[in-house]
Amino acid sequence: MGREDQVEEREVLESIFPEEITDISETEFRINIILDVPGEEPADDTDNEPPSFLLAVRYPDEYPDVAPRLDIIAPPNAPAHLHFNVGDDRDALLANLADTIQENLGMAMIFTLYSTLKEAAEQLIQDRRDAEAKVAEEAALAAEREENKKFHGTAVTPETFLKWREGFLREMEEQRLREEEERLAELKKAKVKEPVKLTGRQLWERGLAGKVEEDDVAADEEEGLADGVEQLKVEAA
Known part of the structure; x- marks a missing residue:
């Protein structure tokens, strides 16, 4: 175990990532991880590239019996993504690899770490998109509830009914008095204009x-x- 295992794993990784892997030294390299985000198709132009980051790997002499030294680096001139940021997400993603590293000590693990890291980053993006969609949905439902209030009357209770009945009766009495006053006024006008004829x-x-x-x-x-x-x-x- 040791250097021979490292060389053998490196050759396997070269066959898997012929374009994504870049050597820094005999014991250090970087793999470009391009994330697959549901609903976001890979773009042909550089203005709409999918989110990506670099997994930096350095072998200790005792690897794979000890954990590799890992880091996450943002690609040069990488476009910003709405739901992913290497600077903000680096520590959480590296911490997510701890259990996988412990489970694979003594074995070549870089491809497993790559797959785990890629899946965790993609899930992180999806969770943020889901949270954003939920906020938008709740806002839409709140707006709908406010709109529906315009079409619903006040709930009827014994107290509100009695209050309504009192107001209704008062309004009807006021209307009756107005009509009576108008009728008396019409009668007075009729007496002045047309004298009463005796039989x-x-x-x-x-x-x-x-x-x-x-x-x-x-x-x-x-x-x-x-x-x-x-x-x-x-x-x-």
Whole structure:
């Protein structure tokens, strides 16, 4: 175990990652890890590249009987990603490898560590996307609830019903009084404009029947006298 195992593992990694692996020295290399994010297709242009980072590996002399020295590095000029940042996520991702390293001591483990690290980073991104979607969904539901309040009346309780009934009865009484006042006002106007006409019986009972007839006769005589005067004036002319 030792250097021979390291060389053999390095050759296997070269066959698996022909373009992703870069040697730094005989015992140190880096593997570019490109993350597969659901819903984000790999882009052909550099302006929309998927998130990625470098796994830096250095073999101690006793590897694989002791853990390799690992680090996570951001690629040069790497575009920022909304849900992943090497600087913020580095420590959590490296800590996530502790159990895997202990389980694989004595065996070549770099490919296993690569797979575990890639899966953890992708899950981290998915968790953040899910949390973001949940916040957006809750905001939409809250807005919908506020909108629905416009179409729901106040819940009826004995207290609210009695309060409504009191107000309704008061409103109906006020309306009745207004209508009564308007009716009385109309009656007063009618009495002023149209004098009451007495019936023949009422005239007789009040002793006005003969007077009315005399007044009518006197009026007729005056009218006849006036007509006679006019006739004399015409003949004299």
